[in-house]
Amino acid sequence: MAGTDGTSGPPAARPWQVALVVALYVIALGAVRLGLSPFLEIDEAQFVGAVDLRLVYANSHPPLYNWLVRGALELTGWRWPLAVAFVKAALLATTYLLVFDAVRRLAGPTTGVLALALAALMPQVSWMSAHTLAHSVLVLAGAVGVVAALTATARRATSAAFLALGVAAAVGALGKANIVLLLGGLTVAATLDPFWRGRFADLRALLAPAAFALLAGPAYLAAALQLEASTARVAKLYDDGPFSALDVPLVGLDGVLSLALSALASGGLVALLVAIFARTPPPLDEAAEATRRLLWRAMGIGLGALAALVAAADATVVHERYLIPLLAPLPVVAALHLSGWPRRGAVVAAGATAFAVVPAAMAAMTAFDDHRFARPYDALLAPLVDDLPAGRIGVVSWRHDLAANLTLALRRAGREADILGDPLAGAPDLALAVDRREGRPPEAPPGFCTVRSTSIEAPLRNLTGRTMTLRATIARPC
Known part of the structure; x- marks a missing residue:
């Protein structure tokens, strides 16, 4: 039986059905989190005492997440667990729906569901984001928003698509500065690609940098004026890492090895599926092929640039969460490769299982470990x-x-x-x-x-x- 998007298999899920499932899932995650404890996980607790609407906070992150928590506190009567759970649920729902929508535009809703399943196989996206991360969840939503805006632009270059691109990039930048790895890679890759040069050879494309500068500019200007506060977390690149014993003078060999390990831990399973079962994607139309090409190149350029920076700075460790925005396009491009694989249903089942395990694992960790919820x-x-x-x-x-x-x-x-x-x-x-x-x-x-x-x-x-x-x-x- 053919799916409604032209692929073999069961009929494709409709977008409203996917949206309903995602909404029910994040509501369930929030309910489990609130049922486990009236107190806060480590990343949730950082906002207590830091919701006074500054542009620069002591934790060196850009300010948007703090502002979102403040807004949620006002809405919930300053009920801290409910406020932080609400912000997290909204960002996770946005991320998952944008992953689905990006791929739906390129290859249909069946492949969009496959992309969601592949995202579930990335631990930072499905597990860590739901359990403990904060700013990284916001930058993930922004990065996926950038990808979704690019897919819309690939289909049709409109003012709305360019504006969405700038807004999404600004949201990511106001979540965490490491989105520059993705934005820089996309900029270089688009400049080298005739299809994308044509898309951006349009005066309306200026809406993207204009929106970015308007929304993110004030916070970054303030950060530049308060460098001691805004760059304090750079020191974490010099913490002890898994390869510290291999440290050599002046070159961050241990940091580059740590980066490689983090990349494998974050997206290795998804990349392996593509490498083994679908090195060459099924036939794609021009817009989908151009998007696939752009996203692969952007990730490669970003990883290469980060490796060079880590080596030159003699850094010692690159944590997995630092790669979240850079690897955000991975489930999108992987789904395009695997959409024609006859056993892609197994990937969907594995992804659904991974998502389902998350709330159970949160409860188990609270019950059997020295967790802050306990x-x-x-x-x-x-x-x-x-x-x-x-x-x-x-x-x-x-x-x-x-x-x-x-x-x-x-x-x-x-x-x-x-x-x-x-x-x-x-x-x-x-x-x-x-x-x-x-x-x-x-x-x-x-x-x-x-x-x-x-x-x-x-x-x-x-x-x-x-x-x-x-x-x-x-x-x-x-």
Whole structure:
């Protein structure tokens, strides 16, 4: 039986059906996440104390995710778990639907579903994005939006397509600066390709850079004026990596090897499927072939440029999440290659299984590991709450996620509490310094004098039988 898009197999899913499945899936993910804990994962917790609508934040990321969380907090009555779950669900739904739509425009809805399944086989897209990542989810949505806008442009160069391209690129750039790897690769690849030179030889194409500059320009100008804050995370390229033992002077050999490993871990399975079963894609029309060609070349140029940069900078490690925007086109081009493979149904089944495993794995990790969702923040604070003097509490810790979750626990207990130094908070009447590490209690923060210190232990909220110890110091302004 022929599919409605001309491929063999069952009838193609209709776009509204795919949209419904995606919506139900992300709602289920959000429900599982909210059911697991009223507290925050590490990437969720970074926004506590950082939603005051600045252009530059201390975590060195561009500001859009912080702004989205602030908007969700306003909509949800400042319910933190609900707000961060809402933003994550919206971005994941947008990403999945854009992957489907990009391929649907090129090769029909059946191949669009295949692209979604291939995306599920990329751990950073299906697992890490759903479980813990934040800014990387936003840059992924922006990168996939760029790909979808390019597919629309390939079909028909319109003002709307060029505008969408600029907006998507700006969204990605306001999520994470590493989208430059994809945008740079696309720019070079398009410049070298006659089809794309023809598409962009149109005055309306100027809408793309104009929209990008208008939307992303102010944040990047502010970042340039505050380089110390906006570039602090560059130091993470020099953390110990899996190949640090192979470090050689002046050349980042270990970093290049780390990059290769991260690329294989992120997209190796999808690339392997193409290499083994579909090196040559089935016949494509001019627009689809030009898009396939452009995206492959862009990824190759981006990876090559990053490898050269890592080697020249003598960097030591490239984490998988750094490659998320650069590899965003992979499920799209892979689906075009595999659309004629007789056993592509097995890929769809494997992808559906991978997506289905994610919420179950989140629940299992919470139940059987020392996960932040299982940590007993309420129980740890219970012995302290009644003894804490009246007034606003400023919570501080060397681990921001610990301070953030204990702030939320104090609020759940009816106390006024904020991260110490939160620009939206008033001056604290006392400080609560907290730590999980063994040893002496944490010191009072500058400007505060210790009232007393204590140590509390409580069992994790799961099946491990383990406990968590909290060391706390209560202090007043000196």
